[in-house]
Amino acid sequence: MGEELKQKLFNKKEDGWEKVDDKQKEEIFDVSQKYMNFLNVAKTEREFVKQAKKLADENGYKDIMEYETLKPGDKIYFINREKSMYLAIIGERAIDEGLHIIGSHVDSPRLDLKPNPLYEDTGLAYFKTHYYGGIKKYQWTTIPLSMHGVIVKTNGEKIEINIGEDENDPIFTITDLLPHLAQEQMEKKLKNGIDGEDLNLLIGSIPYNDKKVSEKVKLNILNILNQKYGITEVDLTSSEIELVPSFRARSLGFDSSMVAAYGQDDKVCAYTSLAAMMELDSVKNTAVCILSDKEEIGSMGNTGMESHMFDFFISEILNKLGVNKPNLLDKVFCFSKMLSSDVDAGFDPIYASVSDKHNAGFLGKGISLNKYTGARGKSGASDANAEYVAWVRNVLEKNDIKYQIAELGKVDVGGGGTIAYILANKGADVIDCGVPVLSMHAPYEVTSKYDIYAAYKTYKAFWQE
Numbered sequence: 001m002g003e004e005l006k007q008k009l010f011n012k013k014e015d016g017w018e019k020v021d022d023k024q025k026e027e028i029f030d031v032s033q034k035y036m037n038f039l040n041v042a043k044t045e046r047e048f049v050k051q052a053k054k055l056a057d058e059n060g061y062k063d064i065m066e067y068e069t070l071k072p073g074d075k076i077y078f079i080n081r082e083k084s085m086y087l088a089i090i091g092e093r094a095i096d097e098g099l100h101i102i103g104s105h106v107d108s109p110r111l112d113l114k115p116n117p118l119y120e121d122t123g124l125a126y127f128k129t130h131y132y133g134g135i136k137k138y139q140w141t142t143i144p145l146s147m148h149g150v151i152v153k154t155n156g157e158k159i160e161i162n163i164g165e166d167e168n169d170p171i172f173t174i175t176d177l178l179p180h181l182a183q184e185q186m187e188k189k190l191k192n193g194i195d196g197e198d199l200n201l202l203i204g205s206i207p208y209n210d211k212k213v214s215e216k217v218k219l220n221i222l223n224i225l226n227q228k229y230g231i232t233e234v235d236l237t238s239s240e241i242e243l244v245p246s247f248r249a250r251s252l253g254f255d256s257s258m259v260a261a262y263g264q265d266d267k268v269c270a271y272t273s274l275a276a277m278m279e280l281d282s283v284k285n286t287a288v289c290i291l292s293d294k295e296e297i298g299s300m301g302n303t304g305m306e307s308h309m310f311d312f313f314i315s316e317i318l319n320k321l322g323v324n325k326p327n328l329l330d331k332v333f334c335f336s337k338m339l340s341s342d343v344d345a346g347f348d349p350i351y352a353s354v355s356d357k358h359n360a361g362f363l364g365k366g367i368s369l370n371k372y373t374g375a376r377g378k379s380g381a382s383d384a385n386a387e388y389v390a391w392v393r394n395v396l397e398k399n400d401i402k403y404q405i406a407e408l409g410k411v412d413v414g415g416g417g418t419i420a421y422i423l424a425n426k427g428a429d430v431i432d433c434g435v436p437v438l439s440m441h442a443p444y445e446v447t448s449k450y451d452i453y454a455a456y457k458t459y460k461a462f463w464q465e
C-alpha cells in the first residue's frame with residue numbers, strides 16, 4: 001500500500017542502466033564510440049570546428065554566404081574565424097515564432113604558449129606557457145602533452161601544428177620536483193604547489209654543433225623549427241599554440257560504462273548536439289546549434305558568445321528569408337527557446353561534502369538540468385522560469401528520456417557559469433542542460449556513456465519539438 005503510493009508520488013531518481021536492455025546498450029556504446037573517435041581528432045576549438053565543418057558538408061549543409069535566399073529545410077552554417085561555428089536548419093514555422101537553440105562551447109582548459117615562449121636554461125630548452133581557463137596547476141605536470149595550433153607568418157601563410165598525437169611523434173612534458181627534495185613544496189597550499197610561472201614545457205636538450213655560439217640548445221630548436229616550418233623565433237609571436245594532454249579518449253571501467261578523455265567540458269555536449277543535428281531533416285521551429293569559443297575565460301572576444309557575431313548570423317538568416325524589418329531580431333530572440341548545453345558537476349562520492357545529495361547530478365542518471373548556476377545566493381545566474389522548466393520536462397518525459405534537475409555544488413561552496421545568461425539577456429528562455437562530469441577541468445575527465453546517450457536523445461527531441 002505504502003510502496004504503491006511511494007511509486008506514484010516520489011521523484012524516482014533511478015540509475016539509468018537498470019532499465020537498459022542489450023539492444024539499447026549496443027546503441028549507447030555505439031554513440032559513445034563515435035564520440036570518442038571524434039574527440040581524438042578534435043582536441044582544440046579549431047580542430048573541433050574543422051571536424052564539424054567536415055561532418056556538416058557531408059550532410060548537406062552549406063556556408064550561409066553561398067545562399068542568396070533561404071527557405072524551410074535549408075541547412076546552413078557560419079564559421080567565425082575557425083574557432084566558433086553556428087549551424088541552422090530553417091524551420092517550417094515563421095521565424096518570429098522563435099528559434100530552438102542548443103548552445104555549447106568547444107574550448108577547454110589547457111596551457112597556451114606565451115608570445116615569446118622559447119628559452120634555454122642549463123642545457124635544456126623550454127616553452128613558457130600561460131594557462132587558459134580554470135585549472136589545478138599541479139595536474140598539468142608530469143603528463144604527456146601534445147602541441148596543437150597555428151603559426152601565421154606576416155605574408156598570411158598559416159602553418160598548422162599537431163605534434164604528439166601520432167604514436168611516432170615525440171611528446172612534451174612539464175617536470176615536477178622529486179619527493180626527496182620537495183619538503184618545502186609539500187608544505188604549501190595545494191593551489192600554490194606549482195607556480196603559474198613554473199609551467200614551462202620541456203622541449204629539447206641537444207646543442208647546436210658550434211663551440212663558439214651561445215644558447216646552443218635554443219639555436220638547435222629554432223633550426224629544427226626553421227627546417228620543418230620555415231619560421232624564425234619572431235613568427236611565434238603571431239601564433240596560437242595550445243598544449244593539451246596526449247591521452248586518447250578511452251572506455252573506463254571493467255564494464256566500459258564510462259568515457260575518460262580530455263576536453264569533455266564541453267565537447268561532450270558539443271558533439272552530441274552536433275551529431276543530433278546531422279540527423280534532422282525538417283524542423284518546425286528553426287533549429288540552431290551554437291559551438292562557441294572562449295567560454296572558459298568568460299565568453300569575451302569576437303569568437304566568444306558575448307560578441308555580436310551570433311546576432312549577425314541570425315540577422316543574415318532574416319535577410320535571406322526576405323522578412324527582416326526593424327526590431328525583428330529582438331522579437332525572434334524573445335520567442336526563442338534554448339538549451340545551454342554545458343556539462344554539470346557530477347556527484348563524486350569521494351568528495352561528497354561539496355555537494356547536496358538531494359540536488360546533485362549523478363553519473364548514469366541521465367541528462368542533468370541546472371535551473372540556475374551562479375554563486376553566493378545565485379549571483380550572476382540565469383534562473384530558468386518554472387514555466388520553461390515544465391515545457392522542457394514535458395519534452396523529456398514524452399520522449400522517455402531520463403533527466404535529473406540539479407545544482408552545481410552546495411550553497412556557498414563555490415559556483416560556476418555557462419553561456420546561458422547571454423542568450424537569456426537577449427530574451428530567450430534558457431536552461432542549462434548537459435552531461436555530469438567527474439574531475440571536470442582536469443587533463444582527464446570522466447563521463448557516463450548512459451548520460452552521453454541521454455544528451456544526444458535530449459538534443460534531438462528538443463529540435464524535433
Ligand code: MN
Nearest residue numbers: 265266342343
Ligand atoms: Mn563548460
Ligand code: MN
Nearest residue numbers: 265266296441
Ligand atoms: Mn568549464
